[in-house]
Amino acid sequence: xxxxxxxxxxxxxxxxxxxxxxxxxxxxxxxxxxxxxxxxxxxxxxxxxxxxxxxxxxxxxxxxxxxxxxxxxxxxxxxxxxxxxxxxxxxxxxxxxxxxxxxxxxxxxxxxxxxxxxxxxxxxxxxxxxxxxxxxxxxxxxxxxxxxxxxxxxxxxxxxxxxxxxxxxxxxxxxxxxxxxxxxxxxxxxxxxxxxxxxxxxxxxxxxxxxxxxxxxxxxxxxxxxxxxxxxxxxxxxxxxxxxxxxxxxxxxxxxxxxxxxxxxxxxxxxxxxxxxxxxxxxxxxxxxxxxxxxxxxxxxxxxxxxxxxxxxxxxxxxxxxxxxxxxxxxxxxxxxxxxxxxxxxxxxxxxxxxxxxxxxxxxxxxxxxxxxxxxxxxxxxxxxxxxxxxxxxxxxxxxxxxxxxxxxxxxxxxxxxxxxxxxxxxxxxxxxxxxxxxxxx
Amino acid sequence: xxxxxxxxxxxxxxxxxxxxxxxxxxxxxxxxxxxxxxxxxxxxxxxxxxxxxxxxxxxxxxxxxxxxxxxxxxxxxxxxxxxxxxxxxxxxxxxxxxxxxxxxxxxxxxxxxxxxxxxxxxxxxxxxxxxxxxxxxxxxxxxxxxxxxxxxxxxxxxxxxxxxxxxxxxxxxxxxxxxxxxxxxxxxxxxxxxxxxxxxxxxxxxxxxxxxxxxxxxxxxxxxxxxxxxxxxxxxxxxxxxxxxxxxxxxxxxxxxxxxxxxxxxxxxxxxxxxxxxxxxxxxxxxxxxxxxxxxxxxxxxxxxxxxxxxxxxxxxxxxxxxxxxxxxxxxxxxxxxxxxxxxxxxxxxxxxxxxxxxxxxxxxxxxxxxxxxxxxxxxxxxxxxxxxxxxxxxxxxxxxxxxxxxxxxxxxxxxxxxxxxxxxxxxxxxxxxxxxxxxxxxxxxxxxxxxxxxxxxxxxxxxxxxxxxxxxxxxxxx
Ligand SMILES: Cc1ncc(COP(=O)(O)O)c(C=O)c1O
Numbered sequence: 006x007x008x009x010x011x012x013x014x015x016x017x018x019x020x021x022x023x024x025x026x027x028x029x030x031x032x033x034x035x036x037x038x039x040x041x042x043x044x045x046x047x048x049x050x051x052x053x054x055x056x057x058x059x060x061x062x063x064x065x066x067x068x069x070x071x072x073x074x075x076x077x078x079x080x081x082x083x084x085x086x087x088x089x090x091x092x093x094x095x096x097x098x099x100x101x102x103x104x105x106x107x108x109x110x111x112x113x114x115x116x117x118x119x120x121x122x123x124x125x126x127x128x129x130x131x132x133x134x135x136x137x138x139x140x141x142x143x144x145x146x147x148x149x150x151x152x153x154x155x156x157x158x159x160x161x162x163x164x165x166x167x168x169x170x171x172x173x174x175x176x177x178x179x180x181x182x183x184x185x186x187x188x189x190x191x192x193x194x195x196x197x198x199x200x201x202x203x204x205x206x207x208x209x210x211x212x213x214x215x216x217x218x219x220x221x222x223x224x225x226x227x228x229x230x231x232x233x234x235x236x237x238x239x240x241x242x243x244x245x246x247x248x249x250x251x252x253x254x255x256x257x258x259x260x261x262x263x264x265x266x267x268x269x270x271x272x273x274x275x276x277x278x279x280x281x282x283x284x285x286x287x288x289x290x291x292x293x294x295x296x297x298x299x300x301x302x303x304x305x306x307x308x309x310x311x312x313x314x315x316x317x318x319x320x321x322x323x324x325x326x327x328x329x330x331x332x333x334x335x336x337x338x339x340x341x342x343x344x345x346x347x348x349x350x351x352x353x354x355x356x357x358x359x360x361x362x363x364x365x366x367x368x369x370x371x372x373x374x375x376x377x378x379x380x381x382x383x384x385x386x387x388x389x390x391x392x393x394x395x396x397x398x399x400x401x402x403x404x405x406x407x408x409x410x411x412x413x414x415x416x417x418x419x420x421x422x423x424x425x426x427x428x429x430x431x432x433x434x435x436x437x438x439x440x441x442x443x444x445x446x447x
Numbered sequence: 448x449x450x451x452x453x454x455x456x457x458x459x460x461x462x463x464x465x466x467x468x469x470x471x472x473x474x475x476x477x478x479x480x481x482x483x484x485x486x487x488x489x490x491x492x493x494x495x496x497x498x499x500x501x502x503x504x505x506x507x508x509x510x511x512x513x514x515x516x517x518x519x520x521x522x523x524x525x526x527x528x529x530x531x532x533x534x535x536x537x538x539x540x541x542x543x544x545x546x547x548x549x550x551x552x553x554x555x556x557x558x559x560x561x562x563x564x565x566x567x568x569x570x571x572x573x574x575x576x577x578x579x580x581x582x583x584x585x586x587x588x589x590x591x592x593x594x595x596x597x598x599x600x601x602x603x604x605x606x607x608x609x610x611x612x613x614x615x616x617x618x619x620x621x622x623x624x625x626x627x628x629x630x631x632x633x634x635x636x637x638x639x640x641x642x643x644x645x646x647x648x649x650x651x652x653x654x655x656x657x658x659x660x661x662x663x664x665x666x667x668x669x670x671x672x673x674x675x676x677x678x679x680x681x682x683x684x685x686x687x688x689x690x691x692x693x694x695x696x697x698x699x700x701x702x703x704x705x706x707x708x709x710x711x712x713x714x715x716x717x718x719x720x721x722x723x724x725x726x727x728x729x730x731x732x733x734x735x736x737x738x739x740x741x742x743x744x745x746x747x748x749x750x751x752x753x754x755x756x757x758x759x760x761x762x763x764x765x766x767x768x769x770x771x772x773x774x775x776x777x778x779x780x781x782x783x784x785x786x787x788x789x790x791x792x793x794x795x796x797x798x799x800x801x802x803x804x805x806x807x808x809x810x811x812x813x814x815x816x817x818x819x820x821x822x823x824x825x826x827x828x829x830x831x832x833x834x835x836x837x838x839x840x841x842x843x844x845x846x847x848x849x850x851x852x853x854x855x856x857x858x859x860x861x862x863x864x865x866x867x868x869x870x871x872x873x874x875x876x877x878x879x880x881x882x883x884x885x886x887x888x889x890x891x892x893x894x895x896x897x898x899x900x901x902x903x904x905x906x907x908x909x910x911x912x913x914x915x916x917x918x919x920x921x922x923x924x925x926x
Binding site: 018030039050052058111125175306326351354362 | 792917
């Protein structure tokens with residue numbers, strides 16, 4: 006077997022050194038009756054056979070490389086530079102373990118620190134946890150964190166929180182007697198009155214996603230004010246982090262905790278994962294935040310270096326008293342995100358965010374102009390909702406012409422069966438958009 | 448080394464963008480007043496060349512499995528086959544949007560379904576969820592299923608038994624699932640104390656989370672008795688299969704009484720650790736727990752693959768479906784190795800661990816002096832009298848060019864203190880192990896004769912020991 010270097014002779018020599026006469030002597034703790042008598046019935050393929058098999062299976066998918074998505078809904082096809090892939094294909098990054106030994110892990114640790122800096126500058130938050138599995142689990146962790154901080158067990162979430170995030174929050178909070186109240190939305194944005202009316206003295210946090218599930222840009226600052234006036238924390242969820250390149254930062258809006266998804270920062274769609282969640286908070290909440298964080302320090306000779314820090318929150322030290330059970334996270338995607346944001350820089354992130362916004366507004370304007378579509382009007386980033394009459398026909402048309410159709414809102418929003426959620430990223434050119442308008446007009 | 452920010456120069460950039468063709472759209476009209484940024488976001492300005500050089504340099508400060516032995520106990524740092532990386536990034540997988548109709552992603556679904564079937568064969572479980580993103584995530588999923596199972600039966604069981612040798616994620620996951628953790632002591636043979644289980648397993652207790660082989664590298668010889676006790680009192684048995692490397696083709700957890708388990712594909716099944724993820728912590732259930740699996744799971748009928756939503760599901764534990772490329776890698780590995788190879792993997796890993804134990808036990812007193820499974824637990828206790836800590840031994844190993852083993856885990860008194868947990872995996876040759884063994888013996892010598900050499904170690908790394916206290920006292924968490 007090509008992945009096992011030792012030969013039969015090696016093994017025999019080693020068994021002799023161990024002091025047993027056969028391998029089976031090493032299994033003496035295992036009750037005889039449960040040891041498998043037969044080889045597992047699984048074929049062995051050569052590298053070439055394997056490659057052929059998996060490529061063939063992949064052909065049963067559509068040719069997604071050449072299908073441009075008009076869909077986002079929490080997973081965005083942005084352009085990923087080859088430089089990102091080149092870096093994360095370096096064995097030093099992808100074959101290493103969690104940086105428990107900082108002296109030989111400075112690559113990962115410094116990269117974590119740099120990425121924390123990027124996100125801190127984008128969000129304004131003092132504390133950034135650079136990797137929680139994904140945006141949904143990060144939102145769930147943020148919810149539990151708010152409950153610990155306030156010793157309260159009611160949370161209010163906007164109905165425009167990504168439905169998968171909401172379901173994940175429900176799963177994580179189920180054992181903790183959590184009351185989840187869903188605030189209404191109006192015209193594509195959260196209804197501030199509905200949120201306000203739900204807050205009471207037992208409310209731990211208000212959870213609002215912005216841009217929300219419909220792409221809408223929420224007035225987080227006002228929601229934060231309402232929450233704080235009533236003594237409640239506000240959690241902003243950011244499922245499309247590219248929006249940070251354009252919009253006011255959570256810290257500027259006095260958000261207490263953020264839970265985000267950084268997939269747009271250099272990660273491919275991959276049918277939904279692995280992406281990279283993150284958390285952020287004000288400094289005063291650091292002891293309740295879950296997940297690994299890097300900090301700067303020095304060695305004895307005064308050389309700068311990085312370590313995992315504030316470790317007394319973690320499961321390996323605190324066991325059942327830890328702030329979370331999280332151990333492995335999506336570390337390699339920290340490197341991907343770091344490379345991506347470093348390439349973009351100050352101007353790049355702004356330009357891509359702007360391009361997304363403009364292209365999206367262009368498409369909506371043109372579609373409305375056809376007179377065939379209507380929808381609520383609200384400020385949006387790179388997604389918007391339209392009522393689509395002939396849904397099934399439009400889906401077919403789009404897929405047959407090289408575009409993945411928009412998200413069908415009927416899946417999660419009863420009453421919106423006739424509505425679709427369109428997403429536009431920089432992948433779609435003006436030519437593509439004009440073609441789409443033309444196609445849908447007919 | 449400089450931070451990327453320290454290389455920034457106004458006007459540089461490393462991105463390529465299509466030209467803005469939407470001049471007629473005025474950005475001002477798109478962003479509402481309340482959301483206009485006040486402060487610009489000061490990311491660094493660097494060219495693509497500089498970015499590549501920066502990260503190449505950073506990478507050289509790291510140590511990966513491809514650099515050499517990485518004997519971290521409980522982590523299974525085995526070789527990550529190159530072909531798997533390629534197969535996981537085939538365009539049709541890579542660019543698949545999670546919200547496309549099932550009929551367009553039949554290939555991806557087939558891989559998911561077939562991987563689940565292969566894992567069922569290997570573990571003896573009935574159905575797998577591939578959704579959890581890591582081992583701890585799988586544990587949370589599994590214990591939430593246990594919780595729901597009892598709720599469904601109208602039973603109130605709020606305690607969970609967990610051995611003192613368990614990985615920290617076990618108690619943390621149980622607590623997250625709302626259980627009160629009850630610790631079970633290990634006995635003098637390295638197993639769980641069966642009388643304690645008998646005593647603690649009551650009507651308020653949901654069950655036991657067990658790692659087997661446990662973290663001291665020993666297979667619990669009482670496993671069938673333990674399962675019987677837990678089940679006879681109406682409890683369930685959770686298997687922490689983060690590390691299954693000793694049991695492939697030898698024993699199936701599903702045959703020895705476990706009701707639900709998780710596996711780390713990023714350990715036993717060769718998918719890379721990525722500096723701490725992403726991996727996958729898939730969860731397998733016996734038939735009586737299948738209806739509680741997280742939703743959705745992949746099923747098949749008449750050659751078609753589709754998502755199904757288990758009746759009494761605990762719900763979702765994340766967005767979308769799974770860490771898909773990780774699944775492809777595990778699938779590819781299982782088929783490369785095959786049924787025969789799986790057993791060889793476990794044999795080789797067990798022999799390697801026992802070889803190290805046999806050669807080093809004179810120098811580093813083992814936690815338990817018995818033959819082990821895929822990893823062995825030594826201790827650095829005897830060097831305390833020279834003022835040398837286990838940490839010093841680990842740091843000194845770096846000077847010899849090795850990644851140190853896991854240290855200070857497991858930790859429980861009186862058997863496992865100052866532990867050095869070595870897991871060589873099947874990937875290492877006898878020659879590599881001999882080099883490691885020689886280095887460890889030399890270090891044992893040095894500990895007695897030149898203890899300062901160890902206390903000051905490592906000497907040849909880009910930075911020396913870093914001041915962790917300072918990192919907390921004067922927190923600097925971003926530039
Ligand atoms: C025995 C054991 N259980 C659980 C885990 C947790 O796995 P993960 O880090 O993938 O969450 C680990 C790995 O660290 C482990 O060794």
